[in-house]
Amino acid sequence: MSFLAIDIGNTRLKWALYAEGRPGSTVLAHGAQFLDNVDQLEENDWAQMPAPSAVLGCHVASEAVRRRVEDQMEQWDVAPRWVVPAPEGGGVRNGYDHPSRLGADRFVAMIGARQRVLAHYANSSTLPPCLVVMVGTAVTVDALDPQGCFLGGLILPGHGIMLRALEGGTAGLHVPTGEVREFPTNTSDALTSGGTYAITGAIERMHRHLWRRCGKEPVTLMTGGAGWKVSPTLEVRHELVDSLIFDGLLALQAQRG
Ligand SMILES: Nc1ncnc2c1ncn2[C@@H]1O[C@H](COP(=O)(O)OP(=O)(O)O)[C@@H](O)[C@H]1O
Numbered sequence: 739m740s741f742l743a744i745d746i747g748n749t750r751l752k753w754a755l756y757a758e759g760r761p762g763s764t765v766l767a768h769g770a771q772f773l774d775n776v777d778q779l780e781e782n783d784w785a786q787m788p789a790p791s792a793v794l795g796c797h798v799a800s801e802a803v804r805r806r807v808e809d810q811m812e813q814w815d816v817a818p819r820w821v822v823p824a825p826e827g828g829g830v831r832n833g834y835d836h837p838s839r840l841g842a843d844r845f846v847a848m849i850g851a852r853q854r855v856l857a858h859y860a861n862s863s864t865l866p867p868c869l870v871v872m873v874g875t876a877v878t879v880d881a882l883d884p885q886g887c888f889l890g891g892l893i894l895p896g897h898g899i900m901l902r903a904l905e906g907g908t909a910g911l912h913v914p915t916g917e918v919r920e921f922p923t924n925t926s927d928a929l930t931s932g933g934t935y936a937i938t939g940a941i942e943r944m945h946r947h948l949w950r951r952c953g954k955e956p957v958t959l960m961t962g963g964a965g966w967k968v969s970p971t972l973e974v975r976h977e978l979v980d981s982l983i984f985d986g987l988l989a990l991q992a993q994r995g
């Protein structure tokens with residue numbers, strides 16, 4: 739009955755093996771690999787793993803990476819399935835102009851977030867809107883209204899991309915990582931603070947948009963490999979939920995079964 743959930747981003751593949759494909763299921767094993775290392779999954783991470791009975795994933799990297807990952811699963815007699823964002827799924831209505839062009843990771847994270855809001859507010863008469871923030875290679879800030887409609891979202895560069903862009907486009911910005919400061923007085927701190935506040939500023943802005951639109955304070959859920967870096971300077975109430983994408987994949991898998 740085991741279920742393998744996979745999230746392939748532009749930097750890393752994250753995976754988690756669950757006892758069953760339904761929300762709340764026990765995690766049996768989990769891990770993450772940089773995309774450069776996905777060809778070793780079979781001999782490393784997954785060497786001792788019993789064959790899962792189902793595999794569901796979301797991927798936003800290239801088709802080539804997806805095929806390399808599928809090659810690593812040939813040892814098992816299971817056909818992996820990949821989420822394609824639909825106009826509706828897992829309790830979320832996808833309001834994108836072209837629903838299938840929404841990043842599968844964003845769709846799935848919103849489904850995970852929606853399920854969380856539904857569970858948490860099961861006994862209240864009104865649900866809050868929800869802001870879903872993912873801080874990975876890129877940063878996405880997606881707005882869900884109280885009915886579970888995806889209203890729209892932001893995409894901006896993550897820390898690494900911002901720094902590389904500045905390093906590549908200037909002569910004098912090759913410096914070590916600095917600290918986040920309100921008034922940076924050296925280049926390292928100025929770059930680190932600039933990147934961090936660009937991200938938190940965008941999140942706080944979208945938080946304001948959503949609050950104004952729905953007339954109620956949004957529940958803000960943050961996930962992604964670099965969420966912990968952004969969390970301390972984010973000036974809106976929020977919760978770090980590492981498993982948001984896996985929660986969404988579990989909900990979709992349960993709906994199928
Ligand atoms: N072990 C780590 N130490 C420091 N930063 C990390 C680590 N792992 C991930 N990160 C940060 O998280 C980002 C990748 O997060 P992730 O959620 O895996 O991205 P993606 O989903 O785009 O592949 C990196 O760009 C980096 O900033």
Ligand SMILES: CC(C)(COP(=O)(O)O)[C@@H](O)C(=O)NCCC(=O)O
Pocket residue numbers: 747748749798839840841842843844872873874875876877878893
């Ligand atoms: C925005 C993203 C690049 C984020 O990727 P990530 O940081 O998770 O690697 C990805 O969700 C994507 O390629 N989206 C497709 C375009 C869109 O969502 O509009």
Ligand SMILES: [K+]
Pocket residue numbers: 746747748843872874962
């Ligand atoms: K991601």
